[in-house]
Amino acid sequence: MSTETNQNNNPDEDFLVVENLTTTFNTARGPLPAVGGVSFRLGHNETLGVVGESGSGKTVLSRTIMGLQPRTNVEVGGSVRFDGHEIVGATEAELREIWGTKVAMIFQDPMTSLNPVTKIGKQIGESLHVRLGMSKDEAKARAIELLTLVGIPSPEERYEAYPTQLSGGMRQRVMIAIALACNPSLLLADEPTTGLDVTIQAQILNLLDELQMKLQMSVILVTHDLGVVATRTDRIIVMYAGRVVEMGRTKDVFKDHRMPYTRALLESTPRVSNPSHTRLKTIPGRPPNLLKLAEGCAFAPRCSRATEKCSQERPNLEPTGTDGHYFACWNPLDNQSAPVSSSTGSTKEFGEDNVRS
Amino acid sequence: MTNTETPMIPNEIVVEHPEKREPIGLFTWICVGWLAINLGVALLTPFLPIANPKEMISMPSMGMSLDHLMGTDSLGRDLFARVAWGSRISLGVGLGAMAIGFGIGGPLGMLAAFRRGKLDVALSSVMFTLLAFPSIIAIISILSMWWPRSLAKIILVVGISSVPLVYRVIRAATLSAGSKEYITAARVLGAKDRRIVFRELLPNVAPTGLSFLLFGVATVIALEGVLAFLGLSIDPNTAPSWGNLINDARQSLNDTPQNWPLIIFPSAILCLFILALNFVGDRLRSYFDVTEVKL
Numbered sequence: 001m002s003t004e005t006n007q008n009n010n011p012d013e014d015f016l017v018v019e020n021l022t023t024t025f026n027t028a029r030g031p032l033p034a035v036g037g038v039s040f041r042l043g044h045n046e047t048l049g050v051v052g053e054s055g056s057g058k059t060v061l062s063r064t065i066m067g068l069q070p071r072t073n074v075e076v077g078g079s080v081r082f083d084g085h086e087i088v089g090a091t092e093a094e095l096r097e098i099w100g101t102k103v104a105m106i107f108q109d110p111m112t113s114l115n116p117v118t119k120i121g122k123q124i125g126e127s128l129h130v131r132l133g134m135s136k137d138e139a140k141a142r143a144i145e146l147l148t149l150v151g152i153p154s155p156e157e158r159y160e161a162y163p164t165q166l167s168g169g170m171r172q173r174v175m176i177a178i179a180l181a182c183n184p185s186l187l188l189a190d191e192p193t194t195g196l197d198v199t200i201q202a203q204i205l206n207l208l209d210e211l212q213m214k215l216q217m218s219v220i221l222v223t224h225d226l227g228v229v230a231t232r233t234d235r236i237i238v239m240y241a242g243r244v245v246e247m248g249r250t251k252d253v254f255k256d257h258r259m260p261y262t263r264a265l266l267e268s269t270p271r272v273s274n275p276s277h278t279r280l281k282t283i284p285g286r287p288p289n290l291l292k293l294a295e296g297c298a299f300a301p302r303c304s305r306a307t308e309k310c311s312q313e314r315p316n317l318e319p320t321g322t323d324g325h326y327f328a329c330w331n332p333l334d335n336q337s338a339p340v341s342s343s344t345g346s347t348k349e350f351g352e353d354n355v356r357s
Numbered sequence: 358m359t360n361t362e363t364p365m366i367p368n369e370i371v372v373e374h375p376e377k378r379e380p381i382g383l384f385t386w387i388c389v390g391w392l393a394i395n396l397g398v399a400l401l402t403p404f405l406p407i408a409n410p411k412e413m414i415s416m417p418s419m420g421m422s423l424d425h426l427m428g429t430d431s432l433g434r435d436l437f438a439r440v441a442w443g444s445r446i447s448l449g450v451g452l453g454a455m456a457i458g459f460g461i462g463g464p465l466g467m468l469a470a471f472r473r474g475k476l477d478v479a480l481s482s483v484m485f486t487l488l489a490f491p492s493i494i495a496i497i498s499i500l501s502m503w504w505p506r507s508l509a510k511i512i513l514v515v516g517i518s519s520v521p522l523v524y525r526v527i528r529a530a531t532l533s534a535g536s537k538e539y540i541t542a543a544r545v546l547g548a549k550d551r552r553i554v555f556r557e558l559l560p561n562v563a564p565t566g567l568s569f570l571l572f573g574v575a576t577v578i579a580l581e582g583v584l585a586f587l588g589l590s591i592d593p594n595t596a597p598s599w600g601n602l603i604n605d606a607r608q609s610l611n612d613t614p615q616n617w618p619l620i621i622f623p624s625a626i627l628c629l630f631i632l633a634l635n636f637v638g639d640r641l642r643s644y645f646d647v648t649e650v651k652l
Contacts (some may be wrong), residue, residue, distance in 0.1 A: 066545055072474060100547035113538040117560040126556075127546045178546065 014081075015218055016042040016065075016186060021078035021088070023057075023064045023242075032290050034060040036242040037078070044185075047212060047219045049229030049250065051265065052239035055287045058222045059108075061239070062188050064088075065220070066105055067095045082186065100127050103186040104179035109195050110171035114163040120174045121147070121159030127181050146177040151207060169200035173207065180211065187212070190222045205232055226269045230254060235324070238262050241288050241298035244317060248325030258320060258332035261299045297330065305331040385640045388633035395630055399444040408438040410597065420618070427622045431609040439597050440623055446591065446598035447627070450512055450581045451574040455523075457516025459570060462523030467562065469524075470531035471554055481528070484521040492518040493580070500589045508591055511584070515577055526569045527562060534561035564645030571638030575631040582627060599627045 023035040035057045042048050050058045063069065065080050067087045080087040085098055107113040115123060124146055125139035134142065140159070147155035150173040163171055172192060179187060189208060193201035209232050212219050223229060229236055229250065236253045238246040238261065246259040257263055267281040285302040288294075297303070300310035309330050317326040398405070408414055413433040421428045427436035465484075469477040499514050500506065534540070535558060543557050578599070584590040585600025586607075593601035606620035613619075 068541065068545060096547045096549065099545045103545075105542070105545045107538045107542060109538060113542045115539040115543070115557055115561070118556075127548075130552070131547055175542075178542070182546075 014041065015044050015046075015083060017079070017081045018042075018065065019079045019081075021061070021064060021080060022076065023060050023069065024075045024077075025070075026073045026075065027291070030291050031075075033293065034242050034290065035064060036293075038237075038239075038242075038244050039078075040237055040244070040247060042186075042218055042220065044218060045212070045216055046235065047209075047221060047233045049233035049236040050220060050222045050239060051224065051226060051229055051236055053224060053265075053283075053287050055290075056239040057242035058224075058239050059190055060242075062105070062190050062220060062222045066099070066103065066188060068105075100131055100184065101182040102184055103188070104182070104184035106172075106175050106179050106187065106189040106192045108191040110168055110175050111195060113175055114171055114178075116163055118162075119159070120161055120163060120166070124174070124178050124181055127178070131182050142181070143177075146181060147174070149180070149211070150174070150177045152177075168196050169204060172196060172200075172204050176204075176207065176211070180215065183215065184217065186218045186220070188220045188222070191224070192221075193223075193228070201228075208232075226265055238265065241290060241293065243298065244326075244328070245299065246327040246329075247317070248320070248322065248327075252320075252322050252325045256320070256322065256325070258327035258334075259299075259329045260303050260305050260331075260333060262327075263333055264302075297328070305333075307331060381640065381644065385637060388636045388640075391629060391633045392637065395444055395626075396448065398441050399448045402441050402445055405441070407441050408435040410434060410439040410442040411594075420616075428616065428618045430605065430619055431613060431616070436602075436619060436622060439602055440599070440626060443597045443599045443602055443623065444626075446508065446596055447578050447581055447600070447630075448574075449508060450515065450598070451578040453508075453512035454516035454519060454577045455570055455573045457512065458519035458523040458573060459527075459566070461517070462520040463527050463566065465520075466524040466527030466529075467531045467554065467558065470528045470535055471550075471558065477528075480524075484524045488521040488525065493583075496580075496584070497587065497589060500584065506589070506591050508596075511581070511590060515580060519573060519577070523569070523573070527566060530562045530565040531558055534558050537561075564641065568638040568642035568645075571634045571641070575634035575638070578627065578634075579631055599623050603627070 018041070019039050021035055021038045022033065025032040025034055038061060040048070050061065052058045064076055065082075065087065067080075067090055069076060076088050078088060082098070083102060085094075085102075087095070114120065121140065121143050124143040125134075125136070128134045128139040128142050129136060144155045144159055147158055152158050152170060152173055158166070158170075163174070166174065176192075187208075192208065193204050196204060205228060208219065208221075211217070221229060221233060233250050235248065236246075236250050237244050238253065238259065240261050246253060246257060246262045253262060254266070257266065261283075264281070264283045268283060270280055283302055288298050288301070294300070294311060296309070296311040296313055297306070297315055300306040303310065307330065313330075315328045315330050317328045319326055411434065414435060415425060415429045415433050417429060417431050417433040419425060419429045419433075425435050425437065427440065430436055430439065462484075465480055469480045496514055496518050500511065503510055503514075540553060540557055543553055548557070581590055581598055582600030582603060585593070585598050586604045588604070590598055590600055593605060597605070602623035603620060606623065609616070610620055
């Protein structure tokens with residue numbers, strides 16, 4: 001699959017509509033806007049990458065889209081419409097209707113996201129039995145099918161295994177099988193490969209990719225690793241301090257990024273094509289304290305292009321002219337005047353062996 | 358993507374993680390055997406060929422013999438029979454009190470940890486206030502005022518006094534299990550609260566609860582010994598507990614110091630029983646401890 005064909009196949013972008021979504025935690029030291037007004041649309045069978053540093057609000061964003069907030073001390077505003085359901089403000093009983101069967105989630109840490117005292121086969125079969133009303137035998141057969149689907153060898157034997165008996169990669173495969181058990185049409189993967197070896201990471205991501213194609217799902221892939229989203233997403237959202245600072249088709253964001261923060265993220269990703277002992281660029285400073293957000297652009301204190309205006313007025317998302325490509329910056333990078341260094345602009349630089357055709 | 362139909366062949370090397378739990382070990386099995394013998398004797402005493410513990414069947418203060426395995430006490434009663442019957446009282450107090458403690462403290466602890474919020478604050482403040490009060494003093498004062506004493510009253514008082522302790526342990530275990538990602542994972546698969554509590558939380562809290570139960574039984578049996586020693590347990594003339602026997606022996610040891618089995622046997626059996634409970638409880642805890650360190 002190439003990004004273009006997928007985009008063309010799915011003109012409808014109203015499968016998931018997120019509008020001005022805010023998640024504010026009421027902490028003892030004041031309100032903390034973890035997500036500060038995020039809007040985007042996601043179509044059928046589309047893969048969206050959400051990229052940002054630690055603390056940029058990407059995990060809170062994905063959990064808010066699921067309707068998974070702590071029960072107290074949090075305020076959610078805006079709207080998340082998913083396939084005709086409004087998530088914001090829905091009761092847990094209403095959410096339970098769509099959880100699992102329509103929208104599912106894969107968690108960051110496969111070590112803690114499986115129940116250690118239950119056999120993995122039973123963990124997969126449980127939702128089939130409870131949600132879809134399958135008999136125990138049917139659920140078992142389907143669970144073994146799912147284990148095969150996610151590439152677990154000798155699934156009949158693994159059905160009886162406990163999570164501790166599996167490696168991290170295997171567990172994440174089981175996690176995926178559990179998430180996919182009831183055929184959800186939207187899958188949220190929150191840093192699904194963070195705890196895994198690099199080689200296993202690629203396998204899990206390729207598996208997600210194949211399954212997305214096979215099962216016709218929309219996927220939201222949350223990650224801090226640009227290499228992960230480069231070849232596996234149709235569109236990207238770059239988040240900083242709880243806000244979207246740039247969004248667009250993956251190709252456009254990589255080749256024609258306007259926001260200095262996106263450039264900084266790209267430059268701080270190690271690349272195979274660099275000569276050895278190349279010093280990796282880092283972003284100076286730290287992510288801002290969300291409790292004390294300044295008036296202007298949140299990235300301004302760390303930005304080399306910052307001007308007076310940046311610290312006084314917050315830039316809004318502006319279109320670049322390319323379809324669906326937006327950025328929020330007063331002093332955007334211009335492709336003509338500031339040519340992208342040879343190693344920055346191509347998605348192929350990120351794991352060339354993983355590029356699909 | 359053209360090769361959607363080709364089956365996926367995992368090219369990752371499959372690492373088998375064999376069962377890494379250490380075997381239970383001979384020592385623990387010996388402890389379990391000792392507990393089983395005691396429990397068996399306690400349950401089956403009326404059906405076993407054991408002498409009447411209240412009948413003066415022989416000469417007083419006789420040494421150990423085949424007829425009287427542990428000798429006789431200062432009134433000529435068979436000590437073995439008295440220890441065997443005593444195990445019914447001691448184990449009954451231990452298990453009965455813990456049944457009350459876990460029956461009330463367990464569900465409350467899980468409820469507080471699962472619901473959190475105001476309910477947790479309310480329950481925990483009551484429980485932790487009770488916990489701050491020295492329970493042994495409360496038990497002694499209540500029992501010394503509440504006549505006539507009976508087995509049921511002792512079980513009730515000791516059991517209720519253990520509720521805050523059980524509550525604290527179960528609440529902590531539930532909190533720690535509940536903060537794990539698999540609980541959230543179950544929720545977003547659409548599991549209802551009841552299912553999460555019974556299928557996800559309970560199996561993860563149970564090992565902690567079980568080992569604490571064994572420690573609890575051991576503590577209560579020792580506590581009953583203390584109460585008996587203070588003369589606050591049940592009337593030794595109706596049914597002696599292990600603690601009663603030790604207290605009796607202490608009094609008669611002045612007159613007949615040669616009759617040392619009288620104090621040695623009940624004390625040794627009480628000690629070994631409590632030790633075995635603690636060892637088994639500790640081993641169970643480490644056996645069920647599925648920490649990620651082992652991976």
